[in-house]
Amino acid sequence: MRRVLLLIAMQALPSMSVMAEDWRYEDADVVISGNNRSPDQVASFYEGRGFPKAMIDEARQRCFIVWGIHNKTNHVLWMDLEKWTFTHGRAHVARTTRAQWFKRWEQIQAPQNARSTFRWTLLPETLDLQPDEGVGGNVTLAATRGPFDVEFSFVVGETRAKKIKRVLIKGVQCAFD
């Protein structure tokens, strides 16, 4: 089995000089774009959709980064958030998974419609992105001060064992109020 490892480090991007909280990467295979949301922005988004205070308070404690992924290849691009890494110095930045949110919403008996909307606003945990397909959504992390690195990992090909593609974006930051 032939494995090709692509590691692309990105220190500075033109878009970052315009808005410090935006990140964008593009090559022949993939477009990755991201921007962060402050707790106030997160709260106002969910408040506007009638979320109860308990859910909003819970959301406010996390770092929300909206990532968009677009598959430019002619193959399936397999995405699995478990394979992505978030590293602050030597420390791992914990991600709150969909299952963890589900558990939390169960504990506080969050209303079903709000749970459903919240789920849709998260980036899917796994997805087989088809050629020219894009996906976007929130990745939720432990609120972390200072820049950290995100390494995106994808498998390119119709089966899951073809080619691994990695993209490293440095200098990602949580937004604070």
Added chain:
Amino acid sequence: MRIRLKSFSLWWFAICGLTLIETAHAVHPVAHLPVGVKEVVLYPAPPLIVVNDAGGKVDLTAARGHWAFVHFWAAWCVPCRREMPNIAQLQKRMQGQDIQFFIVNTADSEDAVFEFLGSVAADLTSLRDPDGSYTEGWRPRGLPSTFLVDPQGMVHYRALGGRKWNEAAYLDFLAELIAHSAKHH
């Protein structure tokens, strides 16, 4: 006995052959799919019982015998905002044709739906899945998401993300689906 077996085998192959031809027609009614529309391995459409703007219930099973365009969207979803005017135009262009539209909002309030449609597609009316549970049952890959259900109630195609439904490629594709069904039933 040998002759009987031989004759039985011939009949069996003939029946299988006819079934295969029929299945091939059912599974591949359209030769060229427009961009972003994918054929799926046929499966029965999951339940869909949603609320119309008068508060009444609408059940997808009532659409049996016709193609159904099942579309899920949400008011907060940016691609939905871009796509909805195209769907409004599509619905207008397909008026009188043998296809029923189930435009389903997922988990937004009535006010949010009203406000959204007023700003992007005033002529369009949407159904609502108030707690989003029916939408979940369809397992869309994201929002917006569209499924095409055949007259037998089987999910036949799905569209990835937002599409320019008012463009010729999509209109021709849907027209061809309908024509194919009319020819074979």
